[in-house]
Amino acid sequence: MSIPAPTDHLAPAIHVRGLEKSFKQLKVLRGVDVDVARGSIFALLGSNGAGKTTVVRILATLLKADRGEARVNGFDVATHPVDVRESISLTGQFAAVDEILSGRENLVLVARLRHLPDPGVIADDLLRRFSLTDAGARRVATYSGGMRRRLDIAMSLIGNPPVVFLDEPTTGLDPEARIEVWHAVKELADGGTTVLLTTQHLDEAEQLADRIAILHEGRIIVNGTLDELRRLLPPGEVVYVEKQPTLEDVFLALVGAGTDKEQR
Ligand SMILES: Nc1ncnc2c1ncn2[C@@H]1O[C@H](COP(=O)(O)OP(=O)(O)OP(=O)(O)O)[C@@H](O)[C@H]1O
Numbered sequence: 001m002s003i004p005a006p007t008d009h010l011a012p013a014i015h016v017r018g019l020e021k022s023f024k025q026l027k028v029l030r031g032v033d034v035d036v037a038r039g040s041i042f043a044l045l046g047s048n049g050a051g052k053t054t055v056v057r058i059l060a061t062l063l064k065a066d067r068g069e070a071r072v073n074g075f076d077v078a079t080h081p082v083d084v085r086e087s088i089s090l091t092g093q094f095a096a097v098d099e100i101l102s103g104r105e106n107l108v109l110v111a112r113l114r115h116l117p118d119p120g121v122i123a124d125d126l127l128r129r130f131s132l133t134d135a136g137a138r139r140v141a142t143y144s145g146g147m148r149r150r151l152d153i154a155m156s157l158i159g160n161p162p163v164v165f166l167d168e169p170t171t172g173l174d175p176e177a178r179i180e181v182w183h184a185v186k187e188l189a190d191g192g193t194t195v196l197l198t199t200q201h202l203d204e205a206e207q208l209a210d211r212i213a214i215l216h217e218g219r220i221i222v223n224g225t226l227d228e229l230r231r232l233l234p235p236g237e238v239v240y241v242e243k244q245p246t247l248e249d250v251f252l253a254l255v256g257a258g259t260d261k262e263q264r
């Protein structure tokens, strides 16, 4: 698959202005403005029903906006949906993997569907990158939730799309599996891919994102780096507090972040 070259290489990977969307009487998006720089990780936060998935679906050309402008990889989602689709991948909350096939067979199948040369080589490379080599020959039905999610993200990367949408990539995963997915996402951005992820886990945004935006009542109410967001609140008073380990610290210390992930 050849990915269409954007018309303007300096333009942000994602550019959204005045995006509006209603479902009947329900005004979900009331004028969303966002820019995402190329090669960066951008986290979109918001409560249940804030409209995060709606934004992602519009950007992925699965849903039409009522008003406003959205460009992905330089292409307008309304006028150039095919170019947009060839520039992106979308991983939703529910893994789109085939249970009957093995992990490797899933990857080979997608590479074939995309008419790429050497599907086996592509599959083996992705299995390695996502620490699934040992499990590659096993049926996906036997995989843990974290392994499925990693395989799902790996499948979405076939063809190296420059822009990746991850809608709640770690919802339902245990702490170790989340960390594994985070590593995979960081690697993607290090390789130059632009990542827009939605999450309700604030620590996920803290760990991963170069910039964080909060969607609330149909608009982006803040957008900045973690430091910029922190500065929005008055500096904390200095008080002596004995630092207790978090439950996550305890869990990871007991279970061990370094256990062989193929076994889970
Ligand atoms: N196709 C649709 N028809 C009618 N209402 C919809 C449709 N899609 C979304 N909605 C409504 O729009 C609002 C925003 O939904 P959306 O899925 O974008 O929220 P979200 O921020 O992704 O929430 P969550 O955190 O629960 O995933 C919700 O009230 C939802 O019920």
Ligand SMILES: [Mg+2]
Binding pocket: 052, 053, 054, 167
């Ligand atoms: Mg959602």
